[in-house]
Amino acid sequence: MTSSSLAKPIPRVSLNWLLIAQALVIVPFALHVPVALIVLWLVCSFWRIQIFRMRVRMPGTWIKSGLLVGTAGGIYLARGSLIGLDAGAALLIAAFILKMLEMQNRRDALVLIFLGFFCIAVGYLFEDSLLWGLFTLLPITTLLAALIGLQQSGISSKPAATLRLSAKLLLQAVPLMILLFLFFPRLDPLWSLPQPSNKALTGLSDSMAPGDIAELSKSAELVFRASFDGPLPPRNQLYWRALTLEQFDGRRWSQSSRAQVPDAPLWRREGERVSYSVVLEPTGKPWLMTLDVGQTDLAGVRQMSDFRWQRRRPIEQSMLYNAESWPDAVRETVLSDGARLQALQLPAKGNPQVREWAADLHRRHPGTDDVVDALLSYFTSQPFRYTLKPPTLSANSIDDFLFGSRAGFCAHYAGAMTFALRAAGVPARVVAGYQGGELNPDGNYLTVRQFDAHAWVEYWQPNVGWRSVDPTAAVAPARVEQGLEQALAADEEFLGDSPMSALRYRHLAWVNSIRMGWDNLNYGWQRWVLGYQGQQQLQVLGRWFSGFQAPVFAGGAAVILGLLALWLFKPWRRESDSQLRLFNHFERLLARQGLKRQPGEGAQAFAQRAAEQLPAHAGAIRDFVGEFEAQRYAGADGSVGALRQRLKSLRRSLPWRLSAVRGKRP
């Protein structure tokens, strides 16, 4: 387009596609930008349509500046800042909306189209699910259609034709895109940028009151998915550690200040190795889930003093990592004094009954393991009940729980047992994480959801180190063996607050298979598309094309482009053109005889002249031209072969060169 054509007004088709594309880009943003922006968009679109219908005039400079300042101010008020990803995205969307209003010529339309593409990319930072990815194909197609609609062509005035062409272009671009996606080296971030803030994320936090995990168990939200390289370990060994809670204030268990110090503890690998990969959803928290004690090769992640793995920044986007675990590892056989004091910490007062009872246990059982066994047998022998709705406890909550209500959730059991162990002089702490998970047989992976949240106990003995014990398993073995749903009593409804959740209809085979299939698809999407970064890419490329990445990429690109070019140009389908080619050949033949067709001279007139100049070949010349005209202009059905035959006989009859006759040129 020349600069003059850029200043021309926007064609109707392009404007229509732009309005539609804008709707498609903005509507999914509705959750992420201030509501007022959506109102602004509706007003501006309506205004724009009225301008196009000549009902109102373009906004003047004052109105435009007023809108700009007003919008920026509004975003500042709503987001508290104009910096940061949220405010940035809102500003971008606002620019996208306001540009539509002030758009006058094709150059403005181009700016709008490019802004639209950019908005889609920014939208990916907020949402990256499979459905969203598929949905964005719609605005991409319409934006491209709007771009085509800006051209001055007959096609550009037909809405369907522009959309078809744009869809065709996109489809043809897909193979090359996949190739680039596979091979383009993923660089580390060049500089750090504000990350999307995930508000209102549910999940484990760094402190736990007994009710918190019961609250989590109402949510079927996905936490992570894990695939194992080898066979799946038995379900009762699937303890996914997130963090430990070592500080008790009489009501809440929380993370100790010691745990913030990066100080990898000593541990020794022992027994079977389990290796697996995890796709973790955004948690808003820095810790990763590993199967008990393990290690990961992920960059920027450290092991902390309580064996948890922690990243520097919170996890705001889903991430994939590989990890290895040794369930029988020997952990920290020597405990520092500080750690030991922390693991024995108890509030100064409160719960006197338990303290007394524990002291008695300690007197009766000299070995640490015996104390633990005694505690567990207390849980099994007494009428303890596993429930999501325990009765309210008094200030001495653990006394109340152990000797009164005897009804509670994993957090109650873990907290009570840790308290009792500490009171008996055994260093102990609460471990928070997830237990179990749902096996998807199609993809052979585990899906762990918020309702799998769990708390258990870790206690320490000299020379043996830390060992895990789960009091909940003693009370409700079904929770560990099968899962939450099976562990709950019949009168307690599983996921009672979300009646629409497909998880509630697991007993219906077809619902379940659809759910599993969909989940499997999403997992594949996360693992192979979203997680296709750095490490994962190197692995895949190394496995498939080890050492030949560059030639495979170059060859692949060449083959794709070659095939596309073949498909576009269809060189085998030049039949209609061959009449003309034969005629050109005929012209060249006669030119050798000094006869040149004049500009504007028709085939018939030329043949007449040629026949006069070359009377010996007049028959052959008239034959050829007659057939040519009949086929080309009179629409006669004749094969190109017949025409070629005539040309051949003319060529044979002509002498190689006839110097005598020379055509006169003006």
Next chain:
Amino acid sequence: MIERFKPVWQRWVGRRIPPASRVELDHRRIFILPTRVGGTYALILFLLLLVSINYQNSLAYGLTFLMLSVGVLAILHTYRNISGLVLSGGHARSVFVGEPVQLRLRLESTGHGHQAIALGWDSEQLEQTDVEAERLVEVGLTLPALKRGWMRAPRLRVESVFPLGIFRAWSWLDLEQTVLIYPQPLAGTMPLLQGVQPHAEDDGHATTGPGVDDYQGLRLWQPGDSMRRMHWKAWSRGQGLMVKEFSDLSGHDLCLDFMALGGDIEERLSRLCYWVLELSQRQQPFALRLPGFISAVDSGDAHREACLRELALYGVRA
């Protein structure tokens, strides 16, 4: 700088795309380069890539690569849109200096359709047209006629940015279109040949100007007679359509002479041109004499064209 390389460029184009009256656009003749919009597109791609890298977002990578692939494909599509188009120049009518030359161009599709084809002499003023599949389209372009003689149309620019406007495929074609430009007619006294008319002395002064015509009488109107010579008075009297008949006063023929005029060559030719047109319109036979050329005394369109041609080419073909 650019000006210095222009002749080099033109020579190179001349070698690469030799003149031909009928040209099919193919890979030898088509050039393709990104437009300024294409530059913006590349910038947007770069920004998208930065977003993808910094946020390590696979979907943003996907969008970047999708748009990059669309951009690469646009090369193929833009090229395909213009390739296979057959252009030929039609016959152009001669005009006088100062008038616009109307050049007809035929655009022919031999296979698929061609969208938004722009034609023109320079990249700023282009005519847009579409050529549907296996159809023929005629486009008229104008050129100012600046000089008499044979005018060769400059190289024609054919271009298209369809479908995305980010690449421009173009070609410079010489379709060998030539037009004869006649001198600009300039009114003035009739430049008659002195001394050749046999009875010049007898008639003395009478040999100048249109007053020489002698009224002979009336005859019945025939188709083809000039309206100017209608005898309207006789018609109003009800005597039917009569035409006034004149005969040359001297009884000899007019001869427009180059030497009878003063001034520079172009001005003389312009005056002669005016009188050739004027006398032809009056259907008066005349001869034209130029140095090295003398025409027969004649009238009619063919004679007029021949005289105009001589005037146009005087001194040009020598």
